[in-house]
């Protein structure tokens with residue numbers, strides 16, 4: 001259904017820009033960030049989706065310092081799908097250091113449902129049980145990967161209870177309201 005058809009049938013839909021930004025070289029990342037080259041969530045700078053390469057050899061050891069650097073600039077980095085990275089599962093301290101530095105985590109619904117395999121599924125449970133600063137996402141790349149957020153919240157409700165599911169939903173709503181209606185200090189892209 002097109003946006004025009006949705007509008008005609010009274011379905012209000014807001015589409016915001018944003019993408020995962022993969023970091024391999026933190027110096028290059030900082031330069032590009034300062035130059036305003038990235039499209040952060042909602043194209044503001046309150047939240048950015050930080051992605052790491054699947055290859056552990058490309059994981060920057062100074063990632064916690066990068067997280068602190070972003071927080072100092074008023075940007076909350078959200079680590080995309082940490083439960084799917086073997087190097088976070090094998091070495092949980094690596095992720096703990098990012099969270100201690102101020103990162104939030106974004107867990108993919110399909111991981112929770114087991115569609116990315118048993119290891120991401122149990123890691124997703126582990127992360128949602130251990131870290132308060134988490135969000136759920138569909139990460140729907142295509143029609144084969146769109147289980148939907150409702151399925152994710154239902155799953156969290158079953159495994160962790162209503163309160164945890166509600167915490168996650170409220171956090172997502174807070175993020176969205178900041179993206180849709182940003183305070184003045186967040187509305188200018190960085191580097192301008």
Ligand SMILES: [Fe+2]
Nearest residue numbers: 020051080081
């Ligand atoms: Fe990704």
